[in-house]
Amino acid sequence: MKPQPVRSYEYKNDFLYIIIRQAPDLGPSSYLYCCGINISRFDPLCWGKAGICSNPAFKGLQLLRADVSAFAKKIDVQTKNAEHIPCGPMAPRGNGWYRENALVIDNADPKAIQQILEFSVRDLVQTVLTVCAPEAKLPAKLPNPPALQKWLESFSVKDYILAAPPPIARVRDQK
Numbered sequence: 001m002k003p004q005p006v007r008s009y010e011y012k013n014d015f016l017y018i019i020i021r022q023a024p025d026l027g028p029s030s031y032l033y034c035c036g037i038n039i040s041r042f043d044p045l046c047w048g049k050a051g052i053c054s055n056p057a058f059k060g061l062q063l064l065r066a067d068v069s070a071f072a073k074k075i076d077v078q079t080k081n082a083e084h085i086p087c088g089p090m091a092p093r094g095n096g097w098y099r100e101n102a103l104v105i106d107n108a109d110p111k112a113i114q115q116i117l118e119f120s121v122r123d124l125v126q127t128v129l130t131v132c133a134p135e136a137k138l139p140a141k142l143p144n145p146p147a148l149q150k151w152l153e154s155f156s157v158k159d160y161i162l163a164a165p166p167p168i169a170r171v172r173d174q175k
Contacts, residue, residue, distance in 0.1 A: 007110065009117045012092065013149035015041045018120045019090050020113050026104055031113055033068065033079070033103040034087030035120065037061045040096030044156035046132040058098060060127035065100055067123045072116060078106045118142055125152070 009020040016037045023032045042057035050056050069079040083101035091099055105116065122138060125148070129136045133155040143151060 008090075009110075009113050011117055011121050011145055013145040014038060015149055015152050016121070016124060017092055018117055018124075019087070020105065020117055021090065023104065027106060029107055029109065031105040031108055032082065032085060032087070033105050033116070034091055034099070035061065035064055035124070036087075036091055036097050036099040037124070038092075038094075038096045039098055041152075042128060042132070045152060046128070047157040049132045056128045056131040060124050061098060061100055063127060064120060064124050065103055067127075068103065068116060068120055071119045071123075072105060072108075072112075075112055075115060077108045077112050077116070079103045080106070121148070129155070 006022045006024065008022070011018045017035065019034045020031050023030045037057050037060070039055060039057055046056050072079050080103065081101065082104040085102045085104075087099055087102050091097070105113070108116070121142060126138060136155055142148070
């Protein structure tokens with residue numbers, strides 16, 4: 001028997017990625033959901049907008065899985081935690097990337113998966129922008145990944161590197 005190709009629905013740019021890939025080993029209408037952000041790419045956008053240890057991009061990604069599960073439930077699709085399944089092999093590599101644990105999406109058809117993909121991108125970006133650029137409104141039609149990247153870059157703090165404080169120096173106790 002010839003193996004069937006695995007469908008993959010992806011939205012990736014230098015700021016974020018959402019990957020939803022068929023998981024035939026888990027069932028005929030099952031998909032693996034993986035998501036992540038590049039914190040270093042969001043830093044210039046969020047600079048000076050939140051308190052210490054409160055990165056809006058990091059928090060937005062943490063909330064995304066719960067938001068996706070709630071959205072999926074509304075369209076009669078189930079999700080469950082899949083932390084035992086690594087997303088690393090299909091995720092972008094390099095410095096600055098933060099990933100959440102995987103979700104399994106069950107009882108889904110391609111139309112539902114496309115809805116979840118678009119919802120995910122919109123929800124993540126809007127959550128971050130609520131803090132970092134509250135005046136920003138996502139376009140009615142979701143831009144393609146490169147266009148969204150360019151749009152997000154337009155909200156970055158000008159001269160971010162110059163605005164960043166110097167690294168904290170270590171102070172030694174001298175007795």
